[in-house]
Amino acid sequence: MTEKLFYRDPYLREAKARILRAEERDGNVRVLLDRTIFYPEGGGQPSDRGMIEGNGFRVIVDRVHGKDEIWHEGKLEGRPPREGDEVRLILDWEWRYENMRAHTGQHILSAVIKGLLDADTTGFQIFPEYNKIEIDYPGELSWELIDEIERKTNEIVWGDAEVEVEVYDELPEELSARLRKAISEKVRPPIRIVKVGTADVTPCGGTHVKSTREIGIVKVLNFYRKSRRLWRIEFAAGNRALKALNEILGDYWGALGEMPNKNRPLRKRVLELREGLERLEEEKSKLRHEVWRWKAEALLGNAREIEGVRVITLVEGSPMKDAQAFAIYLVENNPNTVVLLAGKNYVVFAKNEKLDVSMKELLREVLREVGGGGGGSDNLAKGGGFKVSPEEVLEVALEKLRNVLSSRG
Ligand SMILES: [Zn+2]
Structure with missing residues (x-):
């Protein structure tokens, strides 16, 4: 059993721990610890990265998994770690913090979508550059609707609401009735309930920031229908939102810079190019027929x-x-x-x-x-x-x- 320090304090970036078991294979190693600040993958949140340092060795951790026993996998530098070794855990804090911002942002986004569209979030995944949720919504999504969802979401973000985590062996009836998402049958006590101000109450096993303000911004990047009732919404939060927007803007201005006419809007310029291409195709076809006519005449003569x-x-x-x-x-x-x-x-x-x-x-x-x-x-x-x-x-x-x-x- 590994003690989960990331639940007690999700802001812990370093801690001491002891190795319970260690297994080595092809320069990679997996280590079971008595306590950890590394969040194991689960609930849409990816596992933490970082380092485990011991006397004479170092593990560059790139995968963490497990429920009660939490294993840390990665590349080994130095001697093989042994049972009983005292180690220092160092988190890749930027990675974790952005995951916390994204995860907390998702709670708010999903709550706003539930409130506005009565649509449940059926899936959630954090990727290195963006996040994705899936919502069960039979209607049509549009950028106008997304705009409204974003405004409401960011109003809550900027409202500096407190994020509280409560742990129950049995949920009080009053709290059960307020949950955005019913508790899955698979969940065994203790049950973690995450409250985001008055905006959201939901069971969750992830790590979150303590104030919504820390999220910075929630920005929807794309949305599309996945099946008849399922919509995918891609979004980013915190620094990743800025990075994603800059990438899209770089692409946008770069493309416009390649145009013969460099004035916005890009879409109009693309349509002009396409019309130009169609005209060229027509001309080419005319010329080809002209060539054929001459060629045919010469061949028929011979x-x-x-x-x-x-x-x-x-x-x-x-x-x-x-x-x-x-x-x-x-x-x-x-x-x-x-x-x-x-x-x-x-x-x-x-x-x-x-x-x-x-x-x-x-x-x-x-x-x-x-x-x-x-x-x-x-x-x-x-x-x-x-x-x-x-x-x-x-x-x-x-x-x-x-x-x-x-x-x-
Ligand atoms: Zn969560």
Whole structure:
């Protein structure tokens, strides 16, 4: 059993303790202490970080867990710790204090949301850069609503309300009725009740600041619907709120600085860029059709005539997708025409739909000779993976097509 000093005084940054057990594995060590200031992970609050110093060794603590027996894990420096060693515990205070600010801020935020929307908080998690709650709310959240929630939350924060923790073996009826959140069946006495001024009464096992003023500010950063009734709200408190806002602002101004027109609002500038892109796409498409028209004209002028069918062959420099689009354009606009295109490791065979010859069959014949794979329909077939050059593939294709056309009768 480890004595939980963090409950007696959450502001304790250092303490002395004794090692009850120690286990070492691959340079990492886990240590069970008789007493600790390290909060173990639980209830949405992450575990504390810090150092355990003994005579001849040091543990850089990065994970703390357990209920009655609290284990401290981390990297070992120096000799292995032993049972009975006296140690000094040093908390990463900034980490813990920001967690306390965030945790207490969450109580108020959840209480305000319960009051305004009658929505229960069903989940809570502190992350290094922000926190997230999940609320059960079938309605719509908006920034207007969030604004109202934030104002009420910060009014309580700045009101300097006292945060009190009471411990009960059995809850008085009067107190049970005032709880924001019913006590889960899993909770065994002693039951810790956290009161935030007159704003919130709720069972909680975390660490909290003693006055709401210490939270500084609670700022919602984002919110979105997670499922039909569940909304996620991301928020930050204390110094982490400033850090998060600065990051977002840095991103905002940085993005605006990249714009041709650097005047706010960014959203308008983005829309302008998008419209510009759409115009360019349109222009590109027009130009492409213009090029196709010229290219088609030149190719048709040089086309072979086999058994009354116009046959165009070409070694293409463009990617297969573009070659295919051009082949389709060519046969759609020219009756009685077959197009055989070969590019870097691909072929595209296309024919006008009225023409009675199968491109799929032709491709199969060609692949039988040059290897590779592919397939398609009677009107359009594509293949690739052969070992010979595009010129050679075309030569084979032309010969096969000639055979097919002459055998048509
Ligand atoms: Zn709490």
